Amino acid sequence: MRKARILAIVAALMVxxxxxxxxxxxxxxxxxxxxxxxxxxxxxVGLVGGVRPEVxxxxxxxxSASHIRLAAGLLFGAEYTYVPLALGYRAIYRAxxxxxxxxxxGVEWQSFIISDADAVMRAALYVDYGVRFELPNNHAISVxxxxxxxxxxxxxxxxxxxxxxxxxx
Amino acid sequence: MSxxxxxxxxxxxxxxxxxxxxxxxxxxxxxxxxxxxxISWALYGRFDKGDEVYTIKLxxxxxxxxxxxxxxxxxxxxxxxxxxxxxxxxxLPAPTTEESTFLPKTVPAGSGVFVARNDAKERLVIFESIMxxxxxxxxxxxxxxxxxxxxxxxxSPDGTSGEFTMSLGVEEDFSGGGWKKVFEDxxxxxx
Numbered sequence: 001m002r003k004a005r006i007l008a009i010v011a012a013l014m015v016x017x018x019x020x021x022x023x024x025x026x027x028x029x030x031x032x033x034x035x036x037x038x039x040x041x042x043x044x045v046g047l048v049g050g051v052r053p054e055v056x057x058x059x060x061x062x063x064s065a066s067h068i069r070l071a072a073g074l075l076f077g078a079e080y081t082y083v084p085l086a087l088g089y090r091a092i093y094r095a096x097x098x099x100x101x102x103x104x105x106g107v108e109w110q111s112f113i114i115s116d117a118d119a120v121m122r123a124a125l126y127v128d129y130g131v132r133f134e135l136p137n138n139h140a141i142s143v144x145x146x147x148x149x150x151x152x153x154x155x156x157x158x159x160x161x162x163x164x165x166x167x168x169x
Numbered sequence: 170m171s172x173x174x175x176x177x178x179x180x181x182x183x184x185x186x187x188x189x190x191x192x193x194x195x196x197x198x199x200x201x202x203x204x205x206x207x208i209s210w211a212l213y214g215r216f217d218k219g220d221e222v223y224t225i226k227l228x229x230x231x232x233x234x235x236x237x238x239x240x241x242x243x244x245x246x247x248x249x250x251x252x253x254x255x256x257x258x259x260x261l262p263a264p265t266t267e268e269s270t271f272l273p274k275t276v277p278a279g280s281g282v283f284v285a286r287n288d289a290k291e292r293l294v295i296f297e298s299i300m301x302x303x304x305x306x307x308x309x310x311x312x313x314x315x316x317x318x319x320x321x322x323x324x325s326p327d328g329t330s331g332e333f334t335m336s337l338g339v340e341e342d343f344s345g346g347g348w349k350k351v352f353e354d355x356x357x358x359x360x
Contacts, residue, residue, distance in 0.1 A: 043301075045300060045301050046300065046301030046302060046360070047360045078242075078243075078244045078245070078360070079242065079243040079244065079302060079303040080243070080296075080303050112296060112301070112303070114243070114294060114296070114303055115243075116291075116294055117294035117296075117303075120296045120298070122298070150298070154296065154298035155298055155299065156298040156299045156300065156301055157299065157301075158301060
């Protein structure tokens, strides 16, 4: 019985070790596909300004334009604080060139934090068009413009302009 | 049609649909006649000195139940700005002595008045989702009005200054170029 218990523990440890190795390999390969950015942003509908850091993961081989994008923003305005969370797709074209056009689309969860009332939250779609200016050592400056459109519980529009630093791992 | 062009076209089509769910915006003068008072209006004004009295003139050829609401932008500097309004015209109750003292002008003979003092301890806060604005509100009030000529007086009882939006009407009609006005004066309507 004791032998069986020891064998079970060893087998479990081997499974955990192999899973960790696999995870480590995935983490390493993900890191090579990462692009991070910290742009400043202004949304001219309602007028808020702040930052919206984003992480992009390249989907396919080096040179591919396709990326998954996750972004979370914190923007301040006279009437509310705006916290958007975005999940989407961004294409970054012309790999290896200095000037690279970008186009993106996705969904956002938009929260409007009001000082003396309940927060308003809604889902929206966004589109953005922009350009990256590649700099030495994997740095870049990126600029995007684009509308967002909420069509369900609290319909409305927005239009954002973003510019900032980006780094490709 | 390419996918990119289809995406752009879809967004433009959806944006064009938004005026159907919004008020017709207009900046107003101190004395303003509203030609189609049944239409849903958002009338923008500003008290620079605090002693102005805005007079909005309306005419109805048939009876109508009309909602009224006075909004103040949710800005820190306007937290103590509490403009009031009065609807003056036929069929409304005669003003009380207290109301007569409170009002900036004398109610004409033959007319009655509805007064919204905007003095509730906690004001209603509303989120205007189309333009992403937040306002303090007097709360909407529906008044059944008979045919006749009416005036809305908007005034600042304690002499404070700030911006306001008088919201009235129900029907949607943007044939006067609603969204064009918004883009022509973006900072008034969007901030």
